[in-house]
Amino acid sequence: MISRTFSSWGSVVRARHAVYSLASRHDAFPRISPGSTVLPYGNGRSYGDSCLNPDGALLRTDALDHFIRFDSDTGVICCEAGVLLADILRLTVPRGWFLPVVPGTAHVTVGGAIANDVHGKNHHRVGSFGNHVRRFELLRSSAERWICSPDEHPEWFAATVGGLGLTGVITWAELQLRPVAGAWMQVETVRFANLDEFCRLCENADSVSEYTVAWIDCLSRGRRLGRGLLQQANHSTHSAPDVPAHDYRIGMPFVPPLSVVNRATLQLFNTLYYHRPRWRTRRHTHFQQFLFPLDRIAHWNRLYGPRGFYQYQCVVPGERAADATASLLQAIARSRQGSFLAVLKRFGAATSPGLLSFPQQGLTLALDFPNSGESLERLFGELDALVAQADGRLYPAKDGRMPGWLFRRGYPQWQEFARYIDPACSSSFWRRVTQEA
Ligand SMILES: Cc1cc2nc3c(=O)[nH]c(=O)nc-3n(C[C@H](O)[C@H](O)[C@H](O)COP(=O)(O)OP(=O)(O)OC[C@H]3O[C@@H](n4cnc5c(N)ncnc54)[C@H](O)[C@@H]3O)c2cc1C
Known part of the structure; x- marks a missing residue:
């Protein structure tokens, strides 16, 4: 069996793992050593x-890279x-179809x-990715294969969507795409002076635009707390000539000895970026530029140096979301930590299909932080307390440190979910979040 270092x-974490691979969707679940565990990768x-899964193995799925069917009528x-996701878009956008939900990178x-x-x-x-999954096959370590959909094995569908790879391995999936005229989007950028103005702008932006997201100057304080730029966009309704997919244009070729993100570079960047656009700008933009701006810089994560970085993404629900977000931003600005990447967005009312799905109606704030050790841990402690007080939760996909109590409080259905975990998976x-305090 092969063993390799994965990060x-x-x-932040680099660890050797035993590695298994699936060469095809028809392959059997690997036989893992007794007492060990495996996690799909x-x-x-x-x-x-x-x-x-440092004390166990990873199950690589990169060879499961075949398209099975695509109906360009439906x-x-x-x-x-x-x-x-990048491969799906490359195939379907020229044929007039788009993924209904994409994260900030197409390389997933x-x-x-x-x-x-x-x-x-x-x-x-439109809710989250799982809202658009019609069905998938789940392969369990017992060798059983189940087709899961909202109607077939619905409880396994709910456990596996947002199930963190713990219920078995998904071998294939069927998705419903949405129609588009082409690869272009109409994007408008509006500057806002503080968090109150963001909330006012969002009311209107969310009703007229399919996509809305804000960049926040995480160092601003006082009357400028939460100032930033709101981007709102819709797919263009007329097709325009496509341009070649950009993939990587530039890249970070090495890991610098120290993080390039520090107080001085952050202050300079935030001030320049906030003042850069004119008050209101409208642009016709290729979807890759708007939806996946970071994908143009290969290995941008190396900018944070050898100690790496954390992302802190929380959602705070309901009426108190704006006040709680203001408190979070105050704590971050006071600490003078943070990075260029600070994003604020309003989640809608759609119910996510997964037992452990992260989104809930409210405000979600996401920030990257260079791994600076103790001072960052202190700040995270402060943010955790504010999130818990506001009945919010953190996003497992972005997390590498949340205390167990915060996870269990934010995801009270975790024990129900645990019943669906494959005995071979961990x-x-x-x-960390189920065994630690
Ligand atoms: C630049 C950037 C921007 C991002 N923006 C967003 C965003 O806007 N919204 C958002 O929600 N997320 C965002 N993310 C996070 C990212 O979308 C998720 O972490 C995503 O799940 C990563 O997919 P992956 O294929 O790399 O899976 P991995 O990171 O390798 O694994 C993720 C989880 O999926 C499980 N898994 C993987 N394959 C299978 C399988 N075949 N069967 C069962 N389980 C499996 C793994 O066990 C693991 O639990 C962003 C990430 C980056 C780097």
């Missing part, structure tokens, strides 16, 4: 330890679970997108 996107785009596509697999029930900038309109994340 996730945040590069997609493309490692989760930030923390939810895609790692927009139903069936493919193996290791197919990347279909299996990974289901297992984290990922959300996009259009959550307020992850570093799951052991």
Whole structure:
């Protein structure tokens, strides 16, 4: 058996894992050593330890990269679970179909997108990825294969969507795409002076635009707390000539000895970026530029240096969401930590299909933080307390450190979910949040 070092996107944890692979969707579940465990692995785009299993093995799915069926009349596509969202879009956009939900990178697999029930900038309109999955096959270590859909084995469907790879391995999935005229989008950027203005703008933006998302200057304080840029977009209704997919144009060729993200670079970037656009700008933009801006820089995660970085993504629900978000932003600005990537978005009312799905109606805030050790841990402690007080929760796909109590409080259905875990599957994340205080 092969063993290799794996890391996730945040590069905080690097650990050797035994490696198994599925060469085809027809392969049997691997026979793992007695007493060991295995975790399906997609493309490692989760930030923390939810895609790692250091004391056990990983089950690679990258060879499951075949399309099975695509009906260009109905927009139903069936493919193996290791197919990347980028590959689906490359095939279907020229034929007038788009994925209904995409995260901020197209370099994730279909299996990974289901297992984290990922959300996009259009959550307020269409819900999360799992809302558009028609069915999939779940392969268990017992060798059973179940077709799961909202109607067939619905309880296994609910456990596996957002199920963090713990219920078995998804071998293929069938998705419903949505029609588009072409690859272009109409994007408008509006500057807002503080959090109150963001909330006012969102009311209107969410009703007229399919996609809305805001960048926040995480260092601003006082009357400027939460100032930023709101982007709202719709797919263009007329087709325009496509341009070649950009994939990677530039890249970070090495890991610098220290993080390039520090207080000085952050202050400079945030000030320049906030003041850059004119008050209101409208652009005709290729979908890749709007939906996956970071995909143009290969290995951008290396900017954070050898110690890596954490992302903190929470959602705070209901009436108190704006006040709680203000408190979170105050704590972050006071600490003078954070990074260029600070994103705020309103989740809509759609019910997510997974038992452990992250989205819930309210505000979601996501920030990257260079791994600076103790001072960051102190800040995270403060943020955790604010999130818990507001009945919010953190996103496992982005997490590498949340305390067990916060997970169990944010996901009270975790014990019900645990009944569906495949006895051969485990992850570093799951052991941490269910066994630690
Ligand atoms: C730049 C960037 C932007 C992002 N933006 C967003 C965003 O806007 N919204 C959002 O929701 N997420 C976002 N993410 C997170 C990312 O979408 C998720 O972590 C996604 O699940 C990663 O997919 P992956 O294929 O890399 O899977 P991995 O990270 O390898 O694995 C993720 C989980 O899926 C499980 N899994 C993988 N394949 C299978 C399978 N075949 N069967 C069963 N389980 C499987 C794994 O066990 C693991 O639990 C972003 C990530 C990056 C790097």
